[in-house]
Amino acid sequence: MMGSGQSGHVIPIKKSDKLLIGNSSEKTLPYILSNDFIFKAKQDGYVESIDTETNIMIVTYKDGSHDAINLAPAISKNGGGGLTNKAHFKIL
Numbered sequence: 001m002m003g004s005g006q007s008g009h010v011i012p013i014k015k016s017d018k019l020l021i022g023n024s025s026e027k028t029l030p031y032i033l034s035n036d037f038i039f040k041a042k043q044d045g046y047v048e049s050i051d052t053e054t055n056i057m058i059v060t061y062k063d064g065s066h067d068a069i070n071l072a073p074a075i076s077k078n079g080g081g082g083l084t085n086k087a088h089f090k091i092l
Contacts (some may be wrong), residue, residue: 039069 030040045061055072 039067042067 030038041059041061042065043061043063045059048058048060048066050057050071055070057069057071059067059069061067
């Protein structure tokens with residue numbers, strides 16, 4: 001989990017409280033980020049299983065369909081600037 005302040009500096013934190021005042025970025029980000037960085041659920045559902053050996057998570061949706069999500073670290077490149085970012089999920 002990462003926390004940030006108005007100064008723009010990012011400080012890693014283990015536990016945080018819900019923001020009292022926000023800028024709604026958490027509602028906007030899923031629509032502007034690519035699938036390289038996030039997974040967008042198709043509908044409501046639940047996590048059926050997580051295989052820690054293969055880093056695969058199975059999600060079951062309310063209509064009975066499934067998705068397999070790869071949680072393994074992956075390297076992604078920004079095509080415009082050539083920046084290398086590391087998308088990483090941590091299983092807690």
